[in-house]
Amino acid sequence: MGTQEIVTKCQTIYEDLNFTYAREWKAAKAGRKVIGFMPVYVPMELIHAANALPLGIMGGGDQMEVIHGDAYYQSYICRIPRSTIELGVTGRLDFVDMMLFPFVCDVIRNLSGIWKMMFPNVVSRFFDTPQNFEEKIGGTYYIHELQELKEAIEETTGTKITDEALRNSIKLYNENRKLIWGLYDARAKEPWKFPTWELYVIMRAGIMMPVEEHNQLLKDYAAAAHQEDRPKRDNSRIALNGSFCEQPPLNLIKSIEMAGCYIVEDDYVLVNRFLTEDVPVDGDPLANLALTYIKHSVETACKYVPKEEDKGKFLVNRIKQCAAEGVIFAAPSFCDPALLDRPMLSHRVTENSIPSISFKYAENSGQMQPIREQAGTFADSIKLWN
Amino acid sequence: MSADKNVIKEESMIIQKAMISRNYDAITSKLETGQKMASTFVPGNLNELVRCFGMLNNLPEINAIQAGMRKLTGGYIMEAEKGGHSEDVCTYVKADIGQLGKGNIAPNGKPYPDPDVLLLSYTGCYTFMKWFELLREQYKCPTVMIHVPYQGDGHWTMNMRDYIVKQLKEEVIPTFERISGVKFDIDRLREMMALSAKAEDDLVWVIETAKHKPSPIDAYFGAVYYVGPIFSAFRGTQEAVDYYKVLKKEIQYRIDNKMGPITPEGEMKEQKYRIVVEGPPNWTNFREFWKMFYDEGAVVVASSYSKVGGTYDMGFRHDPANPLESLAEYCLGCYTNRNLPTRVEILEKYINDYEADGLLTNSIKSCNSFSAGQLMMMREVEKRTGKPGAFIETDLVDPRYFSAANVKNRLESYFQMIEQKRRGVKSAA
Numbered sequence: 090m091g092t093q094e095i096v097t098k099c100q101t102i103y104e105d106l107n108f109t110y111a112r113e114w115k116a117a118k119a120g121r122k123v124i125g126f127m128p129v130y131v132p133m134e135l136i137h138a139a140n141a142l143p144l145g146i147m148g149g150g151d152q153m154e155v156i157h158g159d160a161y162y163q164s165y166i167c168r169i170p171r172s173t174i175e176l177g178v179t180g181r182l183d184f185v186d187m188m189l190f191p192f193v194c195d196v197i198r199n200l201s202g203i204w205k206m207m208f209p210n211v212v213s214r215f216f217d218t219p220q221n222f223e224e225k226i227g228g229t230y231y232i233h234e235l236q237e238l239k240e241a242i243e244e245t246t247g248t249k250i251t252d253e254a255l256r257n258s259i260k261l262y263n264e265n266r267k268l269i270w271g272l273y274d275a276r277a278k279e280p281w282k283f284p285t286w287e288l289y290v291i292m293r294a295g296i297m298m299p300v301e302e303h304n305q306l307l308k309d310y311a312a313a314a315h316q317e318d319r320p321k322r323d324n325s326r327i328a329l330n331g332s333f334c335e336q337p338p339l340n341l342i343k344s345i346e347m348a349g350c351y352i353v354e355d356d357y358v359l360v361n362r363f364l365t366e367d368v369p370v371d372g373d374p375l376a377n378l379a380l381t382y383i384k385h386s387v388e389t390a391c392k393y394v395p396k397e398e399d400k401g402k403f404l405v406n407r408i409k410q411c412a413a414e415g416v417i418f419a420a421p422s423f424c425d426p427a428l429l430d431r432p433m434l435s436h437r438v439t440e441n442s443i444p445s446i447s448f449k450y451a452e453n454s455g456q457m458q459p460i461r462e463q464a465g466t467f468a469d470s471i472k473l474w475n
Numbered sequence: 476m477s478a479d480k481n482v483i484k485e486e487s488m489i490i491q492k493a494m495i496s497r498n499y500d501a502i503t504s505k506l507e508t509g510q511k512m513a514s515t516f517v518p519g520n521l522n523e524l525v526r527c528f529g530m531l532n533n534l535p536e537i538n539a540i541q542a543g544m545r546k547l548t549g550g551y552i553m554e555a556e557k558g559g560h561s562e563d564v565c566t567y568v569k570a571d572i573g574q575l576g577k578g579n580i581a582p583n584g585k586p587y588p589d590p591d592v593l594l595l596s597y598t599g600c601y602t603f604m605k606w607f608e609l610l611r612e613q614y615k616c617p618t619v620m621i622h623v624p625y626q627g628d629g630h631w632t633m634n635m636r637d638y639i640v641k642q643l644k645e646e647v648i649p650t651f652e653r654i655s656g657v658k659f660d661i662d663r664l665r666e667m668m669a670l671s672a673k674a675e676d677d678l679v680w681v682i683e684t685a686k687h688k689p690s691p692i693d694a695y696f697g698a699v700y701y702v703g704p705i706f707s708a709f710r711g712t713q714e715a716v717d718y719y720k721v722l723k724k725e726i727q728y729r730i731d732n733k734m735g736p737i738t739p740e741g742e743m744k745e746q747k748y749r750i751v752v753e754g755p756p757n758w759t760n761f762r763e764f765w766k767m768f769y770d771e772g773a774v775v776v777a778s779s780y781s782k783v784g785g786t787y788d789m790g791f792r793h794d795p796a797n798p799l800e801s802l803a804e805y806c807l808g809c810y811t812n813r814n815l816p817t818r819v820e821i822l823e824k825y826i827n828d829y830e831a832d833g834l835l836t837n838s839i840k841s842c843n844s845f846s847a848g849q850l851m852m853m854r855e856v857e858k859r860t861g862k863p864g865a866f867i868e869t870d871l872v873d874p875r876y877f878s879a880a881n882v883k884n885r886l887e888s889y890f891q892m893i894e895q896k897r898r899g900v901k902s903a904a
């Protein structure tokens with residue numbers, strides 16, 4: 090398959106608000122279950138090990154008209170919960186057997202309760218990851234939480250999760266993360282060959298299909314993109330930060346790229362690379378998952394940073410690794426995590442003499458002209474000063 | 476008789492005012508006295524533990540409320556926004572940060588000294604985490620976090636409690652020992668927790684007096700004063716115990732004499748509507764807001780806001796026999812750490828137990844912890860109780876989001892709606 094074919098396939102999957110791909114997967118074999126999850130992080134390995142499909146639900150995007158959802162949320166709350174409710178009330182998620190609402194912010198946290206009340210037949214769980222990163226404290230707590238989640242998944246799916254099955258899933262997701270980080274590295278090296286909008290649709294489709302299939306697709310795309318002859322432009326290299334939950338419309342990513350920016354780092358679809366190192370395969374799989382989260386996971390606004398000197402370090406390091414020349418802080422409107430974090434991150438990048446700009450968006454933002462202008466001016470100013 | 480009444484009425488308020496000023500004086504003179512100071516939050520406030528190490532407890536939320544009531548927060552918020560803080564985020568945070576930028580002056584006119592430690596008690600609100608990361612950046616002082624898991628399934632588990640106790644034992648207590656130079660004394664903690672429980676018994680008695688008709692208290696506007704000592708720096712002290720004794724006497728007097736609550740304009744005479752309120756109040760226009768209720772004869776008989784610093788009316792008491800476990804359970808049980816179905820049950824129970832006419836939601840722009848989901852909660856409570864609900868939108872300390880005319884209109888139509896509903900019920904009967 091060429092890049093075009095792969096990207097078209099992925100775009101079709103991710104834009105399909107009826108989740109046909111996941112529905113077909115479920116219908117293909119009796120007894121199959123689908124477990125939906127919201128941003129930012131859940132251990133997909135546990136779901137996979139129960140032979141269920143982890144399905145990333147990241148709102149309704151810009152193609153969905155929100156009719157009912159607005160009746161549930163005041164105007165000063167971001168858009169993702171209302172469009173997710175819309176997906177629910179319009180029956181688009183009626184094939185989802187369980188929903189997980191991870192620790193992100195109070196909006197997603199409260200949505201877990203709304204889901205319990207609105208869809209009493211769906212198993213809904215708030216999934217609390219520890220904010221204490223001491224192995225004996227947060228680690229021990231998290232192992233128990235994972236054990237509880239495991240039992241809940243077993244009950245929903247009717248499948249016992251054996252250590253062997255979990256180890257196998259861990260291997261597959263280790264491979265998935267390796268392939269994804271590989272693609273991110275390749276993009277940082279030759280961004281003209283790996284446009285971010287293409288990577289983005291591949292990542293979005295990846296959390297809507299079995300991991301085995303995504304792994305193959307990532308390999309195929311990497312091979313095809315390496316071979317393709319795409320012209321190198323005189324673009325500025327930027328890192329994008331703040332878009333870890335409500336996702337921007339695809340047009341926004343394209344607009345930034347068209348404005349003369351190569352996006353060489355981003356925090357879209359963070360679930361697929363939340364863990365920055367392999368989860369050990371040998372030993373107790375739950376403890377391995379827990380401790381990898383504790384010791385080796387990304388820094389993001391919805392995780393506490395215990396030491397002041399470490400705040401923003403992850404972003405600054407990634408900027409350096411990816412040779413980014415500037416940062417675009419792009420946060421959803423009314424997004425507490427991203428917007429409260431922004432001043433601190435912005436101080437860190439400024440201290441490191443990295444220029445930055447910021448703007449807000451919503452998943453259904455339609456007007457791209459101002460963003461194109463802002464990103465274009467930023468790209469030009471980087472070129473001028475470097 | 477009426478002169479007597481005034482004296483009795485005012486006594487608890489005078490006592491509380493003096494307690495607050497003494498605390499502010501202790502805080503602002505800490506550099507001279509050498510006393511150490513912790514800053515922390517109202518929900519998950521570990522006041523007994525802080526005091527156990529001889530430290531002062533400073534609560535930025537309370538400081539923001541104080542500044543809000545003195546109409547200073549508008550300027551502070553603008554200051555923070557000028558400094559790069561988004562217009563979309565919690566205004567308590569911006570009021571605090573803006574205040575820092577403007578000299579950080581306490582209500583007694585003296586500057587707040589820097590805290591010696593930030594106790595990030597993460598209970599029921601995501602913003603707390605960012606707020607103290609932001610303050611840590613400013614103060615560069617030791618910061619200790621205590622992560623309180625959310626009751627996603629409507630109850631807490633032993634794993635959650637053990638996790639909190641471990642954080643207390645292995646992180647909070649050693650940090651406090653290091654900062655204060657005082658060794659942890661569990662018996663001292665027990666003594667204070669025994670005092671906490673006494674005051675909590677009295678607070679519950681106070682808030683439950685709203686079941687009387689007429690209600691002798693306002694359980695929202697009045698209750699923000701009644702919960703003051705327990706929610707802030709006085710839980711676990713004899714001062715708090717004494718305060719509630721006086722308060723109880725005053726309220727008993729009002730019950731005996733079938734009197735209503737005391738508003739800023741005197742006793743509320745006529746009680747036409749009994750309301751349950753969900754959500755925090757607005758502070759910048761607090762009196763104006765309250766007036767819109769008592770002018771219409773509306774008394775608040777129960778509120779969720781008076782449970783943010785502890786849900787004592789649901790049975791919780793600090794337990795001197797198990798001090799650390801009890802502190803953990805306290806944190807787990809705060810109102811905003813409970814899931815939405817539980818919050819709906821609580822509000823439904825209030826409507827029934829307090830024989831209220833309906834639920835009013837004051838939805839706060841700043842506060843996702845309270846506000847995200849309130850429309851659904853209101854509809855659910857309406858459905859379950861058959862009592863009408865109403866929804867108004869304001870903010871805590873940002874005067875730009877208090878539109879007096881809109882709020883007043885909304886309230887007036889709501890009270891009319893209750894009236895119509897009553898007439899409907901009567902004529903149907």
Ligand code: SF4
Binds near residue numbers: 169194195423425
């Ligand atoms: S976009 Fe931001 S505020 Fe909204 S749900 Fe996601 S993390 Fe929370």
Ligand code: SF4
Binds near residue numbers: 568599600602871
């Ligand atoms: S978001 Fe709400 S609970 Fe949290 S600090 Fe702000 S007002 Fe308080």
